[in-house]
Amino acid sequence: MSNSNALDIGKVAKETGLPASTLRYYEDKGLIKSNGRNGLRRLFPNNVIQRLALISLGRMAGLSLDEIGTMFTAQGPEINRELLSNKADELDEKIKELSAMRDGLRHAAACPAPSHFECPKFLKLLDIVGKSKRKKRVKSKPI
Amino acid sequence: MSNSNALDIGKVAKETGLPASTLRYYEDKGLIKSNGRNGLRRLFPNNVIQRLALISLGRMAGLSLDEIGTMFTAQGPEINRELLSNKADELDEKIKELSAMRDGLRHAAACPAPSHFECPKFLKLLDIVGKSKRKKRVKSKPI
């Protein structure tokens, strides 16, 4: 049997749910590293699974691949605690926004006013949206 | 003075914070309508401001411009209550995910373990991320 500490790309793909193309892309970007080759086939160390989970975590937290890359510096997959903390704060912000948004939608869906434009609550929500829009552009980021 | 029920694109831009290019783009897509022209300059009805706020609301709730477009059907800016309700549910989901994520990040940032890979809590978080990754691809959507 082959080295148990070496996964081919198909295994990794099955294990993580990520398509092989994505894994190659991540390797290109330097987010993961293969261990060597069997012929021309990549061999990944076992811990690539964990690392990919970490990448997923970062993506879900709204980090770009580049930001995630900076977390993986020279001495291995060491994590920048400040970056993490900042991201947690940002998430808190976003959660608050989304909660307000959800409440607004919920209300709008239930509101008996014939047109939402006759409903003061809805108008107030729109007003809030308008204001936050004016504060800063919302550059869409992945979730 | 010109008709008080007619804003030129610059006014709308200033009022909403959206660049003129975006407003033209939205008109192209049929999300807003101009009232007519003054020469070749668009004139927008006053209520375009409200409509743009509504569009912003939709965007923030994660709707695509096309989805928002379907909310504005024939008889005016009438709102699809079911769509709204569904989106509210989706937001609830997302809020839960983000909360878990935030807690994870917060913990990771504070955790005294030398490497996060030695911290059981962190490993469990990664595991959760891995599982949710396996459930469904995360196609990034705007926020």
Added chain:
DNA sequence: GTACAACTTCAAGTCAACTTGAGGTCAAGT
């Protein structure tokens, strides 16, 4: 009456994170 800032159109460019396609290699099972 003229300068010019603000508008116009339309096509093309941008961004991130991938995906797809063409054309090729190769290990393993039958």
Added chain:
DNA sequence: ACTTGACCTCAAGTTGACTTGAAGTTGTAC
């Protein structure tokens, strides 16, 4: 030996929501 399917590379395409640029027009303040 040979088929086959999983792998390879590299360039180009995709998506959505805009932005930018070039080239032209015009309302308005002076």
